[in-house]
Amino acid sequence: MANAGRFSIRRQTGFTLIAAFCFLWLYAPIATLIFYSFNAGTSVAIWEGFSWRWYEAAWNNEQIKEVSLRSLLIATVAATVATVAATMAALATTRKKPFRGTTAVYAAINAPLMVPEIVTAVALLITFASIKVATGYTGLGYLLAAHSAFCIPFAYLPVRARLESMDLTLERAAADLYATPWNAFRYVTLPLLWPGIIAGFMLAFVISLDDVVITEFVKSAGQDTLPTYMLGQLRRQITPEINAISTAFFLLSVLIVTLFFFLNRRKS
């Protein structure tokens, strides 16, 4: 016990070293990816000097523009639908004493989290295939429906958490003062619930934006989103253009998650 004076009960030999390795492991590949997006050459391994060339290339690539806009459109619509539906369901399943069926509703809402993504993807592929044949409709509706469905549990979680930590007395006070149920909701519950709803929307948005597997199976011809477009590109010659798109996409995710982090932090 040479350094008994500094003995800390919390220390475990080697743990800090492994933790450092873990953080390195998590960030080194992304850092490399970002680094080579600024490469002047066409290689993703040999550094030939700094340039914005690949960002310009990606920006001027019509196809990338098209698939990025489609991704953002789907994520916006799906996250909005999912957040509205999830907020309503959360209002119905929290706080007041549980009704018969609360557990069933809760289980159904969380079910998409339990099913492996590939199974959902295949299920939607075969179901939508027959609907496409029967109705002849091949628009974006299928992707929007699929994305809304798997976004609901993610939107539901923060809204529910927020509702459960909320005080019921304020709403009772509003009711005592002759507020109609709608007015009580509009002027008391909703403003208090707002941070939870925003958080739910942001989670749903990121989840929709990130999806590869379900989109890959559900999309009709010409409905590529950014991730499925990238998946297709990976089979070809890889240039730092992919790195540039990935970096932009990565920064968008980081931005949303950072906002989410601070929103949650202020709450607690």
Place this chain on the structure above:
Amino acid sequence: MASAKEFLEASERKDVRDRWLLSLPALLIIFAAALGPLLVVLLYSFMVKGDYGDVKLWQWSTEGWFSVFFQRDIFDDTVSLADAHLTILWRSVWLSFLTTLLALIFGFPTAYFIATRPEGTRDIWLFLITIPFWTNLLIRTFAMMEVIRNEGILNTVLIKIGIIDAPLQILYTDTAIMLGMLYVYLPLMVLPLYASMEKLDFRLVEAAYDLYATRLRVLWRVIIPLVKPGVIAGSILVFIPALGAYVTPRVLGGGKNMMLGNLIELQFGQGRNWPLGAALSITLMAIVMVAMLVYVRQASKGTGSHG
């Protein structure tokens, strides 16, 4: 009095009805575009396969399920085990298990490290774990691909400093798939572990040291048993998505080294055997359900003994 009671009952009925109505949109969307189609998969797994993909509707057969495990010789109809499928099934389970184990070995100290930071900085460390988790899975897999490919940064550096002469072929091997999954799913291990460790009562650790326990013994006999729920939750959270992984083996395994997810996709693509694909999907779901069940039972046991 009776009318007051009736009034209360009526208002309660209305309340329950309102709450069902409020839940309805979410339930409808989920049933239409997530849960309902699973029933279609189940039905399709028992139908006759179509000639060019699809199925022959309402013609029943167990051929799809049969070919999950067995195959018939095209010439003499002898039945043998479907080696290709069993190999892929085994690879999926084995690689997922290894990934979970490695994630635990690396994730446990990391979660412990975060849990023992001063209160104010824990959030920041946790945030650093969450960022990769919310980053697109494809981007992360692609980042890993760039690191381990033959002309990639890892091989370039290893050759420059003279450890190896020729690049190591890591990409398109099982090792690549496992490294990729470890990279992608590690945060799923750290987060639940941290949640358990945050509540760890260090007075118990102190008591163990007072009783002359060594560090290793404290870790093994005090800390690990106390955070067991987190260990189980983290392992399940890594194992389940790893088992159903599709993108990572597709990108890093390069088509030859398939996992269950890729085998399923193949049946709906070039394989043109939808009933088999449907049966494989149900098989995957069954394995996941068993894993979940084990988790739920373990978790309820855990709270019973500690709570």
